[in-house]
Amino acid sequence: MTLDKEILTEFVEIVGKENIDDGEVMTNAYAYNWCMDLFNHMESKPAIPFSPIPKAVVLPSSTEEVAQIVKICNKYGIKFKAQSTGLGPWNQPSTENSIIIDLRRMNKIVKIDEKNLYAVVEPYVSGAQLQAEIMKYGLNCHMPGAGPQVSPLASATSMNGPGFTSPSTGHSARNVLGVEWVLPDGEIMRLGSRGLKNNRNWYNGDGPGPSLRGIMRGWAGAKSGIGVFTRVAVKLFPYPCSTKFKLKGCSPNYDFDIPDFMRVYVIDCGTFKYCEKAMLRVEEEEISFMCSHLSGFAVMAIFATSIEDLMDKMAIGSMKVPLVVIIAARTTREFEYKQKVMSMILDEMQLTNIIGSLYTPNPIFYAEALRSNLGLHGFIATGGFQSTKGVCDTAAICLRSEQKNIPLKKKYIKTGAIANDFGEGHWMTSYESGHYFHVEAPTMFDQTEQSSVEGMADYMEASNQMDLLKHLGAPFFVEGDKMHETFGPHMMNYHKWLRKIKQAFDPNDIADSGFYISRKEK
Amino acid sequence: MDMYNFHPYSGGGKIILALLLEMGRINPSDELRDIVYKCTECGACAISCKFLNTLEPLEIIMKLREKLVDAGCGPMPKQQEYIDSVKNKNNPYNEPHEKRLDWLPEGIKLDPNAKVLYYVGCTSSYRREEMAIASVRIMNEAQVPFTILGDDEFCCGSPVLRTGDTKTFQEFLNKNLDMIESKGIETVVFSCAGCYDTFKVDYPLYRKYNFRVLHVVEFFDELLESGQLKLINEVPLTVTYHDPCHLGRNAEPYEEWEGDVVDLMPLVSINMPPKPKKTGAKGIYDAPREILKKIPGLKLIEMERIREYSYCCGAGAGVKSAFPEFALNTAKTRVQEAEDTGAKILTSACPFCSTNLQDAIKDRGSKLKFYDINELLLMALGLETKSLKKKMAEVA
Numbered sequence: 001m002t003l004d005k006e007i008l009t010e011f012v013e014i015v016g017k018e019n020i021d022d023g024e025v026m027t028n029a030y031a032y033n034w035c036m037d038l039f040n041h042m043e044s045k046p047a048i049p050f051s052p053i054p055k056a057v058v059l060p061s062s063t064e065e066v067a068q069i070v071k072i073c074n075k076y077g078i079k080f081k082a083q084s085t086g087l088g089p090w091n092q093p094s095t096e097n098s099i100i101i102d103l104r105r106m107n108k109i110v111k112i113d114e115k116n117l118y119a120v121v122e123p124y125v126s127g128a129q130l131q132a133e134i135m136k137y138g139l140n141c142h143m144p145g146a147g148p149q150v151s152p153l154a155s156a157t158s159m160n161g162p163g164f165t166s167p168s169t170g171h172s173a174r175n176v177l178g179v180e181w182v183l184p185d186g187e188i189m190r191l192g193s194r195g196l197k198n199n200r201n202w203y204n205g206d207g208p209g210p211s212l213r214g215i216m217r218g219w220a221g222a223k224s225g226i227g228v229f230t231r232v233a234v235k236l237f238p239y240p241c242s243t244k245f246k247l248k249g250c251s252p253n254y255d256f257d258i259p260d261f262m263r264v265y266v267i268d269c270g271t272f273k274y275c276e277k278a279m280l281r282v283e284e285e286e287i288s289f290m291c292s293h294l295s296g297f298a299v300m301a302i303f304a305t306s307i308e309d310l311m312d313k314m315a316i317g318s319m320k321v322p323l324v325v326i327i328a329a330r331t332t333r334e335f336e337y338k339q340k341v342m343s344m345i346l347d348e349m350q351l352t353n354i355i356g357s358l359y360t361p362n363p364i365f366y367a368e369a370l371r372s373n374l375g376l377h378g379f380i381a382t383g384g385f386q387s388t389k390g391v392c393d394t395a396a397i398c399l400r401s402e403q404k405n406i407p408l409k410k411k412y413i414k415t416g417a418i419a420n421d422f423g424e425g426h427w428m429t430s431y432e433s434g435h436y437f438h439v440e441a442p443t444m445f446d447q448t449e450q451s452s453v454e455g456m457a458d459y460m461e462a463s464n465q466m467d468l469l470k471h472l473g474a475p476f477f478v479e480g481d482k483m484h485e486t487f488g489p490h491m492m493n494y495h496k497w498l499r500k501i502k503q504a505f506d507p508n509d510i511a512d513s514g515f516y517i518s519r520k521e522k
Numbered sequence: 523m524d525m526y527n528f529h530p531y532s533g534g535g536k537i538i539l540a541l542l543l544e545m546g547r548i549n550p551s552d553e554l555r556d557i558v559y560k561c562t563e564c565g566a567c568a569i570s571c572k573f574l575n576t577l578e579p580l581e582i583i584m585k586l587r588e589k590l591v592d593a594g595c596g597p598m599p600k601q602q603e604y605i606d607s608v609k610n611k612n613n614p615y616n617e618p619h620e621k622r623l624d625w626l627p628e629g630i631k632l633d634p635n636a637k638v639l640y641y642v643g644c645t646s647s648y649r650r651e652e653m654a655i656a657s658v659r660i661m662n663e664a665q666v667p668f669t670i671l672g673d674d675e676f677c678c679g680s681p682v683l684r685t686g687d688t689k690t691f692q693e694f695l696n697k698n699l700d701m702i703e704s705k706g707i708e709t710v711v712f713s714c715a716g717c718y719d720t721f722k723v724d725y726p727l728y729r730k731y732n733f734r735v736l737h738v739v740e741f742f743d744e745l746l747e748s749g750q751l752k753l754i755n756e757v758p759l760t761v762t763y764h765d766p767c768h769l770g771r772n773a774e775p776y777e778e779w780e781g782d783v784v785d786l787m788p789l790v791s792i793n794m795p796p797k798p799k800k801t802g803a804k805g806i807y808d809a810p811r812e813i814l815k816k817i818p819g820l821k822l823i824e825m826e827r828i829r830e831y832s833y834c835c836g837a838g839a840g841v842k843s844a845f846p847e848f849a850l851n852t853a854k855t856r857v858q859e860a861e862d863t864g865a866k867i868l869t870s871a872c873p874f875c876s877t878n879l880q881d882a883i884k885d886r887g888s889k890l891k892f893y894d895i896n897e898l899l900l901m902a903l904g905l906e907t908k909s910l911k912k913k914m915a916e917v918a
């Protein structure tokens with residue numbers, strides 16, 4: 001399906017002919033995305049990595065251009081799907097009556113307010129780019145688990161947003177301040193202090209009047225189903241340790257001087273119950289930069305930079321219930337204090353840090369931890385991975401979710417559809433010093449094998465069903481009508497309220513809701 | 523990617539295009555050709571893909587072009603003119619083959635029995651003669667016996683290979699290797715980074731040979747180290763150096779790997795022994811910098827993006843001929859980076875970079891001056907340089 005010439009001309013008038021393309025090759029290329037095959041299979045469609053083909057791809061350069069594009073979509077009844085750094089099927093249209101608004105020309109760091117600890121970014125600024133700039137001020141940002149290559153704006157407004165540094169940098173939903181938002185009808189809305197008549201600044205996400213942060217993104221974001229976010233302020237944090245470190249060598253063999261005041265602990269807690277106790281204890285002391293429980297296999301993966309390298313680490317892979325803690329500090333005194341507290345906890349609980357005795361990580365690990373690059377290690381073994389679970393709850397519920405999932409995972413490992421991580425491949429992190437927790441089950445599969453793709457999708461479906469039946473909370477991929485209508489009735493009918501939001505904000509049903517919720521119940 | 527923004531212009535986007543083509547979701551077309559050929563094959567995407575994974579987008583881009591040529595859909599018309607010229611006249615510039623030696627100044631000592639061959643290349647022979655002239659003068663100054671092939675030298679095949687015509691490329695590869703091997707040459711020296719990369723990295727993929735290949739920056743640095751070249755003149759210039767892709771990241775040869783792919787468990791296999799990754803780190807980065815550092819009075823200031831992360835000049839893989847505006851805009855970005863260092867001189871070691879960067883300097887009205895690294899070396903050796911630059915030139 002191509003655009004009518006008349007409509008194309010109207011888009012061209014907004015962005016110029018060099019910034020819109022409705023060619024067959026271009027639109028087909030934009031139909032691809034990582035893991036689209038899984039979600040197609042779960043929707044009973046052929047397990048191919050392509051979504052419906054958009055009618056055209058438009059590259060706006062400003063909020064005003066986005067608003068004009070959206071208004072034209074409303075005028076002609078064409079849906080839009082916005083994407084920024086574009087990782088994953090959530091960026092894909094669900095209908096061929098859709099255009100893609102690719103926001104990659106909106107790539108500016110608008111403002112760094114080092115005194116009030118926030119930065120204002122456009123959609124195509126990556127976490128890595130933002131981090132590199134704010135480091136100059138001794139600051140850091142929250143980076144989602146997807147890695148430093150993705151958009152902080154997308155995570156803050158439209159996705160879930162846990163990350164490896166969540167104990168110290170929180171959750172994307174909690175880090176968003178002022179927002180500039182093009183609503184599905186093309187009106188420009190400014191949230192928080194950005195909406196004030198006087199002092200239109202970005203420092204506050206709430207008000208004037210009632211806060212709309214919950215409506216804007218809720219827990220998991222609307223994935224462009226409620227409009228387009230064009231600028232956002234995100235909280236910044238003091239950089240966890242010294243920023244004066246040296247990185248030498250070249251990819252992939254970097255040599256990194258471990259910065260002053262940084263130390264990693266890897267502890268085998270032995271049982272899930274004891275892991276819960278240890279995690280709560282560490283987090284209670286508010287000393288961790290990173291505090292994650294991973295499986296033995298996953299600990300091997302975060303320390304490895306290749307599959308061959310991974311297999312060298314079987315000694316740490318045999319740990320039963322590992323806990324990985326990184327402490328970081330800005331002064332000798334702070335560092336000594338945190339180390340003393342960790343020693344006290346380990347003594348109290350009769351636990352041992354294997355780092356330095358059983359295993360010594362390559363210094364690049366510390367750089368990757370600071371960069372929040374560890375999630376990408378999930379690709380090492382088979383070239384493809386995806387997660388299930390994603391509940392946000394207490395440590396006990398998260399660990400229960402993990403324990404319940406192990407037999408299910410083993411069942412699919414036996415079929416050969418997913419790679420063998422002994423069923424234990426999970427990642428659990430605390431948020432904000434243990435106030436709540438997140439767990440997910442990263443699972444490796446082979447994107448080039450049809451049987452593996454289909455098997456992985458079947459496993460994801462089964463995992464979702466288990467979450468529902470065993471009351472383990474909603475997975476973070478609770479998105480689209482099917483999932484919302486499955487989970488909603490078991491979770492205070494939240495889906496009905498979500499639908500009301502959609503109806504109120506998108507009167508003409510123009511924002512593509514394939515990964516949100518549609519206006520009408522199906 | 524910087525110039526066209528849409529995702530298919532990136533390395534990752536090209537991999538998607540290859541998948542679409544393989545799955546039959548798209549067919550060869552003018553639209554596909556236009557996207558695939560708007561790429562300088564600079565290899566920066568391939569370097570970025572080496573951390574944690576083993577993707578080879580540059581190889582996929584080259585295969586895509588090969589497929590388009592095989593389907594009768596590539597290369598771009600202007601590039602086809604160059605290929606036709608290579609086939610008919612042994613050079614892409616439609617110049618008479620018998621004039622290949624016209625650049626050679628009087629008084630240069632050649633030794634037909636020498637074991638060192640200076641392979642001039644088409645661009646240095648016909649368009650950037652100053653690079654060839656400087657090279658032979660320096661070799662004479664060092665009293666290195668060397669020879670050149672003259673009429674027996676043919677296009678190395680780089681412009682043909684990079685635009686996807688691998689069959690014609692192999693013809694020229696064989697012609698050149700047959701000729702060089704017949705003369706018992708032990709070392710071949712290049713002033714053209716494109717020829718050097720093609721001989722060093724691409725030729726062995728098709729046919730192995732037993733001679734050593736060196737770019738002049740490597741060769742001359744060896745001569746400086748051994749004392750055969752002595753730098754006597756102060757060159758009080760502030761200089762920044764641009765790493766050519768063909769001499770830098772793309773000049774890292776493939777390492778031979780003989781091993782097994784061992785299945786560890788379903789879906790997981792490893793290479794035993796580990797397979798070396800081509801990361802670009804083993805390109806030629808130190809030799810040109812060593813030369814510049816040895817020049818008395820010269821101050822080297824680095825740009826932000828250098829070595830394997832260097833930004834491309836924009837001229838490679840047929841872009842300068844087929845998409846001159848793209849090439850020029852890319853070069854202007856690089857010239858701006860050079861200006862930002864505060865240097866007065868921009869230097870490099872490739873005739874394509876030389877032409878394109880000089881075009882950008884002119885177009886931007888930049889105050890920078892461009893010298894080939896050999897010209898700076900000539901100055902330091904106290905040799906005459908004024909007659910070197912004759913004209914601004916086109917490159918293939």
